[in-house]
Amino acid sequence: DVKVTQSSRYLVKRTGEKVFLECVQDMDHENMFWYRQDPGLGLRLIYFSYDVKMKEKGDIPEGYSVSREKKERFSLILESASTNQTSMYLCASSLGHPTGAFFGQGTRLTVV
Amino acid sequence: QKEVEQNSGPLSVPEGAIASLNCTYSDRGSQSFFWYRQYSGKSPELIMFIYSNGDKEDGRFTAQLNKASQYVSLLIRDSQPSDSATYLCAVLNQAGTALIFGKGTTLSVSS
Numbered sequence: 001d002v003k004v005t006q007s008s009r010y011l012v013k014r015t016g017e018k019v020f021l022e023c024v025q026d027m028d029h030e031n032m033f034w035y036r037q038d039p040g041l042g043l044r045l046i047y048f049s050y051d052v053k054m055k056e057k058g059d060i061p062e063g064y065s066v067s068r069e070k071k072e073r074f075s076l077i078l079e080s081a082s083t084n085q086t087s088m089y090l091c092a093s094s095l096g097h098p099t100g101a102f103f104g105q106g107t108r109l110t111v112v
Numbered sequence: 113q114k115e116v117e118q119n120s121g122p123l124s125v126p127e128g129a130i131a132s133l134n135c136t137y138s139d140r141g142s143q144s145f146f147w148y149r150q151y152s153g154k155s156p157e158l159i160m161f162i163y164s165n166g167d168k169e170d171g172r173f174t175a176q177l178n179k180a181s182q183y184v185s186l187l188i189r190d191s192q193p194s195d196s197a198t199y200l201c202a203v204l205n206q207a208g209t210a211l212i213f214g215k216g217t218t219l220s221v222s223s
Binding site for chain 1: 146154155156157158161200202209210211212213214215216
């Protein structure tokens with residue numbers, strides 16, 4: 001089974017802090033993704049990466065950056081956390097061909 | 113902006129009935145379509161994908177695709193209370209690099 005593991009299930013951070021969300025997959029997938037999920041807004045793509053050190057902006061990249069130094073690890077960085085970044089963050093990975101993406105368990109981030 | 117539209121529901125069906133979930137998409141060039149199930153408080157779980165026009169069956173689930181009408185559906189036969197969840201439709205973008213999700217339809221199966 002594909003395993004996508006996010007480093008934290010719940011996080012509480014203060015406004016202005018730099019926040020790191022980590023994601024690791026164990027299936028040698030080329031593609032990795034970060035989404036956020038909010039009630040009424042659904043899943044929205046923040047960033048994705050199709051190879052090591054490659055990254056592409058999704059629909060809502062503002063206030064976020066990413067890092068992919070190794071194939072199995074994809075990090076989401078909130079440069080200066082704000083309350084409107086309180087959300088469920090979901091990491092996913094997929095093979096290079098379109099067989100669908102597999103999600104981690106999610107990180108519920110609260111910014112106070 | 114490419115869009116994927118779903119009726120938010122809730123869709124309520126009795127146990128044993130057929131549940132029909134629908135999805136439309138705006139990008140005519142889309143080639144791959146996915147259905148995910150998400151239980152409350154959990155992450156989405158892939159249940160089916162379909163690439164070709166017509167029907168694809170997997171157990172109690174059938175995905176139906178009509179590219180001319182830009183329409184994809186999911187039928188759940190013999191619905192069970194354990195099927196109660198939010199069902200997300202997703203479409204692969206033309207570049208084949210990322211999934212675009214609908215907002216989901218909430219299904220409630222009553223025993």
